[in-house]
Amino acid sequence: MPRRLAERFRERLGPDSVIDDPVRLRTYECDGLTYHRAVPGLVVLPESAEEVAAVVRACVDAGVPYVARGSGTGLSGGALPRTDGVLIVTSRMRRILEIDLDNQRAVVEPGVINLDVTKAVRPQGYYYAPDPSSQQICSIGGNVAENSGGAHCLKYGFTANHVLACEVVTPDGEIVTLGDGPGYDLLGAFIGSEGTLGITTKITVRLTRAPQAVETLLAAFPSVETAGAAVSAIIGAGIVPAAVEMMDALAIEAAEAAVACGYPAGAAAVLVVELDGPEPEVADQFARVRRLCAEAGAFEQRVARDDADRALIWKGRKSAFAAVGRISPAYIVQDGVIPRTALPEVLAGIDRLSRESGVRVANVFHAGDGNLHPLVLFDDAEEGAGERAELVSGAILDLCIRHGGSITGEHGVGVDKARYMPRMFTEADLDTMQMVRCAFDPPNLCNPGKVFPTPRLCGEVPRVRKGSPDGELF
Numbered sequence: 001m002p003r004r005l006a007e008r009f010r011e012r013l014g015p016d017s018v019i020d021d022p023v024r025l026r027t028y029e030c031d032g033l034t035y036h037r038a039v040p041g042l043v044v045l046p047e048s049a050e051e052v053a054a055v056v057r058a059c060v061d062a063g064v065p066y067v068a069r070g071s072g073t074g075l076s077g078g079a080l081p082r083t084d085g086v087l088i089v090t091s092r093m094r095r096i097l098e099i100d101l102d103n104q105r106a107v108v109e110p111g112v113i114n115l116d117v118t119k120a121v122r123p124q125g126y127y128y129a130p131d132p133s134s135q136q137i138c139s140i141g142g143n144v145a146e147n148s149g150g151a152h153c154l155k156y157g158f159t160a161n162h163v164l165a166c167e168v169v170t171p172d173g174e175i176v177t178l179g180d181g182p183g184y185d186l187l188g189a190f191i192g193s194e195g196t197l198g199i200t201t202k203i204t205v206r207l208t209r210a211p212q213a214v215e216t217l218l219a220a221f222p223s224v225e226t227a228g229a230a231v232s233a234i235i236g237a238g239i240v241p242a243a244v245e246m247m248d249a250l251a252i253e254a255a256e257a258a259v260a261c262g263y264p265a266g267a268a269a270v271l272v273v274e275l276d277g278p279e280p281e282v283a284d285q286f287a288r289v290r291r292l293c294a295e296a297g298a299f300e301q302r303v304a305r306d307d308a309d310r311a312l313i314w315k316g317r318k319s320a321f322a323a324v325g326r327i328s329p330a331y332i333v334q335d336g337v338i339p340r341t342a343l344p345e346v347l348a349g350i351d352r353l354s355r356e357s358g359v360r361v362a363n364v365f366h367a368g369d370g371n372l373h374p375l376v377l378f379d380d381a382e383e384g385a386g387e388r389a390e391l392v393s394g395a396i397l398d399l400c401i402r403h404g405g406s407i408t409g410e411h412g413v414g415v416d417k418a419r420y421m422p423r424m425f426t427e428a429d430l431d432t433m434q435m436v437r438c439a440f441d442p443p444n445l446c447n448p449g450k451v452f453p454t455p456r457l458c459g460e461v462p463r464v465r466k467g468s469p470d471g472e473l474f
């Protein structure tokens with residue numbers, strides 16, 4: 001069916017903007033979650049909001065599903081295409097349209113790479129704060145869809161805190177602007193909706209002033225527990241670092257093998273703590289952080305002497321996901337959240353799961369906001385190893401839920417975690433969320449099959465649930 005749209009799209013977008021060659025289509029068969037694959041029926045590369053809208057309208061007229069894709073670095077299969085659908089790739093929409101430093105904002109197209117926003121304004125002393133570790137390649141459109149986070153989101157907040165407006169092609173092909181204003185917070189509903197409520201074609205982002213001072217510490221600990229205790233002590237002292245990241249021994253081993261970051265030998269865990277802000281405040285808090293780390297048991301502390309040194313410290317952390325490829329043929333990047341105070345208990349639980357199953361788990365995480373990224377390692381050539389890794393991965397999410405956490409912190413639900421949603425939400429919760437989706441996309445053609453375990457069309461369920469006087473839903 002999508003193939004039949006190819007000619008129409010060639011006429012509207014130009015011949016170079018439509019891909020239907022089976023070999024070239026394979027390039028788009030997955031995102032960063034490579035064990036889910038589907039060759040798209042058709043790929044289009046629009047260059048404007050009007051072209052995106054034309055594609056969406058044609059898909060809706062033909063009853064063909066469509067999926068937006070930015071850079072394809074998503075780790076939950078959000079941009080997994082449909083074999084019976086059209087993949088709308090934003091990589092040709094890469095213009096920074098406006099920079100307004102007086103109002104600390106920029107307007108960008110969705111395919112703009114995250115780091116390029118910072119590069120464009122750094123000479124003037126500004127930057128774009130949300131910094132996923134994939135920031136050299138991921139797109140702002142993808143960041144909006146996933147409400148992406150990053151190491152510095154502990155202090156500065158997630159993407160949602162830095163997006164002021166989005167131009168959106170709605171699932172009926174209209175171009176509208178969602179922004180700050182009276183009435184329902186539709187922008188809030190759109191950010192983090194994983195490409196299911198429309199396609200953003202223009203984003204107004206907030207620019208942040210570069211801090212006066214930055215200090216970065218690498219602290220090595222004899223155990224994960226002592227490193228966790230240092231995190232609690234720092235936050236408990238009322239200090240809000242720009243970032244607090246933790247890596248355990250296996251993650252350090254992988255990072256060393258990949259990028260030779262020179263982390264202290266013999267560390268069972270390292271913390272990267274970064275403070276930024278006005279010089280006197282940073283100096284005072286940094287001294288306190290160093291003291292608290294020492295009291296918690298840090299046996300070595302290294303302070304970045306300059307930007308090059310700082311970059312090397314961060315290189316180990318930021319390369320950690322990819323680095324794990326050095327010590328394992330395959331791995332699952334898990335993403336769960338727990339209250340910070342539950343860190344020691346949950347990490348002990350993950351260790352227990354790993355020992356009992358024989359499946360190795362490396363831990364890299366945004367310790368400051370309790371966002372875990374256990375990397376579950378396996379050999380995909382070994383029969384049953386993938387399934388065992390999946391089981392451990394699911395058990396880790398159960399552990400997060402049992403401790404009052406969540407099945408995703410920043411990578412989204414996508415296809416990967418749709419099956420875990422009922423572990424966290426009741427059927428009524430899921431129905432209510434799908435009523436929102438149906439309000440935007442009645443025919444359920446915009447990135448269908450993502451987020452919800454049992455997708456429902458608006459004509460059937462979700463039904464409107466009414467509250468009874470005793471609070472029961474019926």
Ligand SMILES: Cc1cc2nc3c(=O)[nH]c(=O)nc-3n(C[C@H](O)[C@H](O)[C@H](O)COP(=O)(O)OP(=O)(O)OC[C@H]3O[C@@H](n4cnc5c(N)ncnc54)[C@H](O)[C@@H]3O)c2cc1C
Pocket residue numbers: 031032067068069070071072073074075077078079090110131132133134137138139140141142143144145146147148149150151194195196198199200201321322410411447
């Ligand atoms: C090595 C590595 C490190 C990572 N580190 C982090 C991290 O620190 N923090 C973090 O949050 N994530 C991280 N990620 C995950 C990923 O980079 C983010 O989710 C990122 O926001 C995805 O952007 P993308 O352009 O690649 O989007 P894609 O993967 O192309 O798409 C992601 C989702 O966005 C939707 N989408 C894309 N463009 C649009 C649009 N214009 N309108 C509407 N929907 C759209 C897609 O349909 C899909 O559902 C990491 C990934 C890798 C591979």
